[in-house]
Amino acid sequence: MSDRLPVYVLNGPNLNLLGVREPDIYGRETLADVQALCERAAGDATVVFRQTNHEGELIDWVHEAREKASALVINAAGYTHTSVALLDALKTLTIPVVECHLSNPAARERFRHRSYVSAVAAGVVSGFGPFSYELAVRAALRLAQERRAAADRSV
Numbered sequence: 001m002s003d004r005l006p007v008y009v010l011n012g013p014n015l016n017l018l019g020v021r022e023p024d025i026y027g028r029e030t031l032a033d034v035q036a037l038c039e040r041a042a043g044d045a046t047v048v049f050r051q052t053n054h055e056g057e058l059i060d061w062v063h064e065a066r067e068k069a070s071a072l073v074i075n076a077a078g079y080t081h082t083s084v085a086l087l088d089a090l091k092t093l094t095i096p097v098v099e100c101h102l103s104n105p106a107a108r109e110r111f112r113h114r115s116y117v118s119a120v121a122a123g124v125v126s127g128f129g130p131f132s133y134e135l136a137v138r139a140a141l142r143l144a145q146e147r148r149a150a151a152d153r154s155v
């Protein structure tokens with residue numbers, strides 16, 4: 001594992017409509033704006049930033065991250081609250097996972113209170129709009145760096 005591998009930032013369904021979708025909840029910034037924020041937050045590190053509306057594709061990307069990422073930031077959107085298959089995929093990872101949400105699901109409808117992603121996440125950042133992503137990327141990079149330092153110490 002290397003912290004020189006990219007940080008993957010994966011986004012689930014409907015986040016392609018960020019900026020026009022329920023702006024009172026999710027704000028006016030677009031997913032492209034969020035991507036730019038993540039890239040700035042990552043500094044010299046590379047960010048692989050993707051969005052899909054398809055559960056299987058999201059799972060394929062989690063599998064890809066097993067080999068190609070130093071850490072994963074994931075906003076699984078609606079799949080956060082429903083997808084056992086996504087949880088199973090995330091359980092195959094050994095890299096740090098940071099769960100991220102624009103809104104604060106814990107303060108919303110009851111069905112949003114359960115997160116399958118939280119079961120495997122090192123931590124959760126939610127409720128700060130796009131700033132949640134900035135914090136999540138910074139946390140992911142820090143965790144990846146700590147893992148690398150620990151691995152270096154053990155050789």
Ligand code: DQA
Nearest residue numbers: 075077078101102103105112
């Ligand atoms: C979300 C919160 C989820 O409950 C919702 O289904 C989303 C977006 C967020 O970023 O606040 O699509 O993940």
